[in-house]
Amino acid sequence: MLFKILYKDDFRTLIETAMKSVEVVAPKKVGSNARGKPIHHYLPVTSFEEIDLSYETTEYSAKTYFIPYLENLANYRFGDEDWEKEIQYRFEPRMILGLHACDISGLLRLDKVLIHDKFPSPYYIARRKNTLIVGIDHEPCEGGFCHALGTNVVSHGFDLFLTDLGDRYFTAIDSDRGYILLNKVLTHDVKEKDTKDYLDARRRISDAYTTHVNVHNLPNLLDIEFESDVWKKWGAKCLSCGSCAQVCPTCYCYGVSERVSMDWASGAKVKQLYSCNLVDFAQVAGGHNFRPEATTRLKYRYYHQHRGFVEIYDEPKCVGCNRCGRTCLAGINPPDIIGELQAEVRK
Amino acid sequence: MSIEFQPYDIIKDTDMTQPIDFNQRNKLKSVDRAFKAEITNIIRLTDMEKLFQIRIVDDAERQRFTFLPGQFVMLQVPGYGEVPISISSSPSAKGHIELCIRKAGVVTNVLHNARRGAKVGIRGPFGTHFPMVQMHGSDVLLIAGGLGLAPLRAPMFYVIENRVSFKDVHILYGTRQPDQLLFRYQYEEWSLIDDINLQIIVERPDATWAGRVGLITKLLDNITIHPEKTYAIVCGPPVMFKFVCGRLNQMGLPMHRMFVSLERRMHCGMGKCCRCNIGSTYTCIDGPVFDYWSVMNLKEAI
Numbered sequence: 001m002l003f004k005i006l007y008k009d010d011f012r013t014l015i016e017t018a019m020k021s022v023e024v025v026a027p028k029k030v031g032s033n034a035r036g037k038p039i040h041h042y043l044p045v046t047s048f049e050e051i052d053l054s055y056e057t058t059e060y061s062a063k064t065y066f067i068p069y070l071e072n073l074a075n076y077r078f079g080d081e082d083w084e085k086e087i088q089y090r091f092e093p094r095m096i097l098g099l100h101a102c103d104i105s106g107l108l109r110l111d112k113v114l115i116h117d118k119f120p121s122p123y124y125i126a127r128r129k130n131t132l133i134v135g136i137d138h139e140p141c142e143g144g145f146c147h148a149l150g151t152n153v154v155s156h157g158f159d160l161f162l163t164d165l166g167d168r169y170f171t172a173i174d175s176d177r178g179y180i181l182l183n184k185v186l187t188h189d190v191k192e193k194d195t196k197d198y199l200d201a202r203r204r205i206s207d208a209y210t211t212h213v214n215v216h217n218l219p220n221l222l223d224i225e226f227e228s229d230v231w232k233k234w235g236a237k238c239l240s241c242g243s244c245a246q247v248c249p250t251c252y253c254y255g256v257s258e259r260v261s262m263d264w265a266s267g268a269k270v271k272q273l274y275s276c277n278l279v280d281f282a283q284v285a286g287g288h289n290f291r292p293e294a295t296t297r298l299k300y301r302y303y304h305q306h307r308g309f310v311e312i313y314d315e316p317k318c319v320g321c322n323r324c325g326r327t328c329l330a331g332i333n334p335p336d337i338i339g340e341l342q343a344e345v346r347k
Numbered sequence: 348m349s350i351e352f353q354p355y356d357i358i359k360d361t362d363m364t365q366p367i368d369f370n371q372r373n374k375l376k377s378v379d380r381a382f383k384a385e386i387t388n389i390i391r392l393t394d395m396e397k398l399f400q401i402r403i404v405d406d407a408e409r410q411r412f413t414f415l416p417g418q419f420v421m422l423q424v425p426g427y428g429e430v431p432i433s434i435s436s437s438p439s440a441k442g443h444i445e446l447c448i449r450k451a452g453v454v455t456n457v458l459h460n461a462r463r464g465a466k467v468g469i470r471g472p473f474g475t476h477f478p479m480v481q482m483h484g485s486d487v488l489l490i491a492g493g494l495g496l497a498p499l500r501a502p503m504f505y506v507i508e509n510r511v512s513f514k515d516v517h518i519l520y521g522t523r524q525p526d527q528l529l530f531r532y533q534y535e536e537w538s539l540i541d542d543i544n545l546q547i548i549v550e551r552p553d554a555t556w557a558g559r560v561g562l563i564t565k566l567l568d569n570i571t572i573h574p575e576k577t578y579a580i581v582c583g584p585p586v587m588f589k590f591v592c593g594r595l596n597q598m599g600l601p602m603h604r605m606f607v608s609l610e611r612r613m614h615c616g617m618g619k620c621c622r623c624n625i626g627s628t629y630t631c632i633d634g635p636v637f638d639y640w641s642v643m644n645l646k647e648a649i
Contacts, residue, residue: 017348020349020350021352022350074379076426078426081466082466083425083426085380085468087380089357089358091355091356093352113618114619117618118373119375119378119618119619120375120376122377122379123379126355129355129357130352181350184348252621253620254619254620254621255620255622256428256429256614257428258426258427258428258429267425269425274621276621281622282611283612285430285449285451285452285455285612290611290625291647296647300624303626308624308626308627309627311627
């Protein structure tokens, strides 16, 4: 990994220049919640002032720029007892600025499923390869437990990654295009003082986590506690709304439907992100539902996150951002559920 | 100062310009392109099921299309949707395939109203297959309940076409009522084939039924199993697996020598949409064909 020092004035110049030729998406304050805490979203921005890099977290992850909630997989033209299918892939470049390590870790997990596994997704690859990612270090967010899962530090999956050292950024460069981009402005070689400041900053962040989740032996624990009352307790609270999957940076499941114009001249095959908590997720033709109760669906979601995904990809799907916990109307959250499961075995 | 970003145009990717072959699972990127196919013939089997004979339109694509018994395709009716259907025909017929389809939802209802010549889309083949080559030299039990005869027909064709490679062959088929029996016109042909034991049973006979009455497990009563040289393929509703596979196990057949085909709703067929997941197992990638030992180790599988 190459490192450079980038002063904040030069960083601003860099971003303002990039905005002229490419869409820039960045954290932007959109309001405040009932407790007065600011709410941020990743949104397209047109001026540097709109960007708030000191944000704590966002309600939604940035996955919508890679696997949109709604996406046309194909368009149809109908006519004369026949049809033609057209598929288009995105190729307009985009920059996402200010992603935290957990969200970059989330993209690395999506890469495993959508690029490196069987049947790579051309839609995802096109978006991923055309997106320049500039990440940034941050103070731990409330309820986040990324440090327990090792997703609070990333060493790849981005183009540039910034650590704030006051007047300047300690900048990691992980791609050729990131290097080319950075060379558009003045940068400095890393000196001893910079390294010391960087390591101090990392240590300060690392010591600041307040949420602790014990994920030791979790895949086996989940198998042992398959019939645990913990599932009944939390399953009874679950409203089956699917909000957790919508805000999750790594939930990628979906449903496909077809839409047609009123005159049947054209149509589209549309992909819509789904959630395994929705009642009909595992319902088959003829009406049989393999997971009819909220309890089994909630359990399934945790099994996929912390057991099933590990079996296939050697790491949990969850990155510990706790967005699902924050958004859940019933207060269901991973630190509590995992904590109670760990307590079950110690009984 | 300006910044130029070189866009990446995926359609120029070499993997995208190759002819589509869904058997190239790790490389294929044109995952949503489909083979255009036309319905060449429709055979009415019962009130609920029809057999659709389908041909991939493009000559080269039709010749290239190969599948193994037990695999399925995603059948697309543009404007209505896409459904997973197991291939019900002989693997040697390549891009001429037969799909036995029950009227069960939006897409299958449209298909039941479709006419000869209608154009559909085919993606696939997907999924695992019955290990037919591994079964060479053994006795084979082909057991189907209800609509299970549809996925069983592909391995049946394989066994019939390669009869010399198998020892004793039993085809056991059961339905609830006589009017639900599929492929009635083929029973005579199957039973006339040298040394194939075809037995059919129904649970609730009507006035015209002269055959056997009872549950499908009853057909196993007068069969002797040589566990070390027998394989079983069992297709049907999940409840049938418990009884039939349980009975076969009692008769001495190890679970890893029994193969079943599971069914789930699928929206992609490619291990992406998660709709068919059983725990962490994708029915579309790791299945639909599983040995019974694996099924017993999957939570909520049947």
